[in-house]
Amino acid sequence: MQTFITKSQTTQDIIKGLELSKNLFVSSIIIGEPHTGKKSLLRQIFTDTTIISAKDKIQLESTLESCDEIIITDFELLDNISKYDLSNKKIIATANYIHNQQLIDDTFAFIYHMLPLKDRKDDVKLLASHYLECAKKDLGLNTNIDINKIDLDLSNNTKSLKQSIYRYVMRQNMNIDDIKSAIYEYIYQNLEGKNGYKEHLHIYEEPLLNAGLSKYKSQLKLSSILGINRNTLRKKILEHKIDA
Amino acid sequence: MLDINFQSFIDSDNSPFVLFDSSAKVLYLNSSAEILFGYVTPQEIYDLALQNAPLSFGYHTTNIELSFDSFSFYAITVGYENDEQIYIRLYNTPRIKQQNKLDKSRLITTDINLLLEANLALFKTKNQAKIHLIADLDIPNFKLNQNQFSKLLRKILDSFLNAKEIEITLKFLVGEHIIIDNKRHGVIQLLIKSTHRDCSNDDDIYTLAQKSCCNVSLKENRTSIEIPLMID
Numbered sequence: 001m002q003t004f005i006t007k008s009q010t011t012q013d014i015i016k017g018l019e020l021s022k023n024l025f026v027s028s029i030i031i032g033e034p035h036t037g038k039k040s041l042l043r044q045i046f047t048d049t050t051i052i053s054a055k056d057k058i059q060l061e062s063t064l065e066s067c068d069e070i071i072i073t074d075f076e077l078l079d080n081i082s083k084y085d086l087s088n089k090k091i092i093a094t095a096n097y098i099h100n101q102q103l104i105d106d107t108f109a110f111i112y113h114m115l116p117l118k119d120r121k122d123d124v125k126l127l128a129s130h131y132l133e134c135a136k137k138d139l140g141l142n143t144n145i146d147i148n149k150i151d152l153d154l155s156n157n158t159k160s161l162k163q164s165i166y167r168y169v170m171r172q173n174m175n176i177d178d179i180k181s182a183i184y185e186y187i188y189q190n191l192e193g194k195n196g197y198k199e200h201l202h203i204y205e206e207p208l209l210n211a212g213l214s215k216y217k218s219q220l221k222l223s224s225i226l227g228i229n230r231n232t233l234r235k236k237i238l239e240h241k242i243d244a
Numbered sequence: 245m246l247d248i249n250f251q252s253f254i255d256s257d258n259s260p261f262v263l264f265d266s267s268a269k270v271l272y273l274n275s276s277a278e279i280l281f282g283y284v285t286p287q288e289i290y291d292l293a294l295q296n297a298p299l300s301f302g303y304h305t306t307n308i309e310l311s312f313d314s315f316s317f318y319a320i321t322v323g324y325e326n327d328e329q330i331y332i333r334l335y336n337t338p339r340i341k342q343q344n345k346l347d348k349s350r351l352i353t354t355d356i357n358l359l360l361e362a363n364l365a366l367f368k369t370k371n372q373a374k375i376h377l378i379a380d381l382d383i384p385n386f387k388l389n390q391n392q393f394s395k396l397l398r399k400i401l402d403s404f405l406n407a408k409e410i411e412i413t414l415k416f417l418v419g420e421h422i423i424i425d426n427k428r429h430g431v432i433q434l435l436i437k438s439t440h441r442d443c444s445n446d447d448d449i450y451t452l453a454q455k456s457c458c459n460v461s462l463k464e465n466r467t468s469i470e471i472p473l474m475i476d
Binding site for chain 1: 350352354358359361362363365366368369370390391392393394395398
């Protein structure tokens with residue numbers, strides 16, 4: 001089974017609290033942004049406990065009738081809570097946000113707050129390395145990739161982090177036919193109107209100018225490499241609002 | 245006139261009684277005073293006796309509100325019949341009887357040290373305070389509504405959220421008891437101390453303590469909970 005990856009002291013304290021409460025009849029909730037690892041954590045600790053999303057009200061009702069211990073995800077979606085008797089159950093829950101502070105306070109003895117990835121710098125490094133290895137394995141890539149060159153996206157926690165790494169690894173794995181094929185797919189879906197040539201030219205020109213400027217540092221040198229006039233290059237740079 | 249020896253009666257009296265000599269040395273104390281001296285020095289009680297002594301030989305009772313840790317008193321009687329000895333009796337403030345009917349079906353045999361450790365792990369996710377924990381690992385497992393009590397602990401610990409250093413002591417209180425449903429139970433005391441405390445949730449703490457049949461004492465910089473040791 002996959003071990004929950006963390007170096008964050010706060011997350012380790014949450015794990016410790018949950019591990020200790022495994023043998024206690026107490027209700028716990030982890031509150032935090034989506035994709036911060038709340039559900040994975042509970043799955044790892046409470047291996048035999050039934051997990052139900054509050055989205056699935058019918059299933060939730062029948063599980064509450066038959067189980068004394070239950071994991072409820074998306075707890076914030078649970079409306080009309082008075083119809084459920086949670087007081088004599090061991091409820092372990094996750095919520096993306098606090099929808100009713102009093103309800104949370106009254107229902108749960110243990111209220112944990114999972115930090116977003118942007119506040120868990122050590123975890124970002126660990127997870128990024130983990131996802132990079134997974135991506136290389138999944139995409140059959142053996143070359144070394146410098147993780148520091150990847151623009152890690154933490155806007156949607158692990159989900160966007162994983163996406164940004166897979167996208168980067170995929171790009172490293174592309175050959176000229178893959179690139180042509182990707183551009184073909186894009187243009188095929190988006191080409192319309194009366195000015196299609198000019199509107200899609202940036203797909204070629206922007207990466208060309210960005211890569212050239214990064215590689216040769218000087219506009220003079222780049223104009224010579226590209227075989228175009230320096231003024232034309234300058235005009236293109238301004239046109240595409242490239243930071244040169 | 246009848247000559248009656250009241251010593252055995254005083255020995256078992258629930259209110260502390262102490263006899264001092266003129267140099268503040270304790271000549272006699274009953275069992276209740278013995279427990280009290282775990283929380284206050286004999287010198288403090290002696291000074292209290294001198295301050296409230298009658299002007300001449302005899303006895304004098306003063307209504308005075310006193311509290312030492314979780315002990316509170318509403319009056320004292322100080323007396324002396326010669327210049328060599330002085331005695332003091334402190335009158336216990338009656339405790340409010342637990343009104344809550346305890347739901348025994350939700351009581352679970354509990355390792356209080358484990359429950360405390362889980363609560364401290366939660367607290368540490370919110371606060372980086374240095375915690376000094378003195379726990380008595382010999383406390384036997386006893387019955388507790390774990391969820392209810394943990395809510396109380398969370399509220400109490402949260403009142404120390406801004407503390408930099410916290411001292412927590414968990415111990416068995418010798419000679420003390422809590423009566424629930426006419427049954428005497430021993431007492432486990434959880435004492436949490438720091439430099440200051442947030443008092444804004446004190447009403448919630450009192451309510452939750454009552455639901456768990458615990459006595460709680462809230463001071464400016466410390467909280468003490470007396471937990472009934474319900475073995476059966």
